[in-house]
Amino acid sequence: MTPPRTAHHPPVAVGExxxxxxxxxxxxxxxxxxxxxxxxxxxxxxxxxxxxxxxLADRKGHSQRALGAMLRITPNRMVALIDDLESRGLIExxxxxxxxxxxxxxLTGAGSALLDQALQAALDLExxxxxxxxxxxxxxxxxxxxxLAEAKDALNNEALAGIHPxxxxxDED
Numbered sequence: 001m002t003p004p005r006t007a008h009h010p011p012v013a014v015g016e017x018x019x020x021x022x023x024x025x026x027x028x029x030x031x032x033x034x035x036x037x038x039x040x041x042x043x044x045x046x047x048x049x050x051x052x053x054x055x056l057a058d059r060k061g062h063s064q065r066a067l068g069a070m071l072r073i074t075p076n077r078m079v080a081l082i083d084d085l086e087s088r089g090l091i092e093x094x095x096x097x098x099x100x101x102x103x104x105x106x107l108t109g110a111g112s113a114l115l116d117q118a119l120q121a122a123l124d125l126e127x128x129x130x131x132x133x134x135x136x137x138x139x140x141x142x143x144x145x146x147x148l149a150e151a152k153d154a155l156n157n158e159a160l161a162g163i164h165p166x167x168x169x170x171d172e173d
Contacts, residue, residue, distance in 0.1 A: 032129055039121040043114060044088075050122075052081060053115045056091060056107045063102040064093075090114060 012018040033047065040050055055067060062070075068078035082105060085091045090111035093103035107115065130138045 028129075032125065035125055035129075036122060039125055040118055043117055043121065045114070045118055048081060049085060049090075050115075050118050052085065053090065053107065053111060053118065056105060057112070057115055060106055061094075061097070061104040063096050063099065064105055065102065067105060085111070 036050075037047055040046060045053075051071060052067065055070060056062075059067070059070070064078050064082055065075065068075055071078075073081065082091065082093070086093065088110075089108055091105055092108055093105055096102040096104040130141075133141065
């Protein structure tokens with residue numbers, strides 16, 4: 001059956017598999033995510049750690065609850081993640097300045113240094129991934145991916161720019 005023609009889909013012959021942005025993004029995301037996981041493992045990090053460290057570098061002093069909401073992590077999982085990184089001296093909890101019942105979470109010097117190493121590993125992976133592209137093509141791709149991510153975030157009523165939701169959202173995951 002031929003898919004309906006839209007402004008974004010040229011006609012496809014019967015029996016032909018149409019090109020799929022969703023499939024290619026999924027395939028590349030899986031492969032690049034796996035490679036990122038291996039690179040981070042060499043630093044003793046997982047993607048979920050990297051996501052939280054990146055968020056803490058960008059959003060200093062937020063409470064555990066607020067950070068968990070931004071990353072879509074249940075409170076008990078967030079406590080475990082914070083405990084893990086705190087026990088390694090990468091982050092610390094401080095009394096929250098606006099809510100005495102909460103803690104503000106911040107990066108330590110060691111956390112910032114490790115984040116720098118993780119960001120370099122991610123950048124190295126990006127360079128390898130984008131090697132076939134010209135600089136202008138990479139910028140164009142980045143702009144298009146941002147546009148898609150922002151539209152998806154808006155559709156889901158979320159503001160997760162720069163944050164990777166590669167963490168389970170609930171205990172059932």
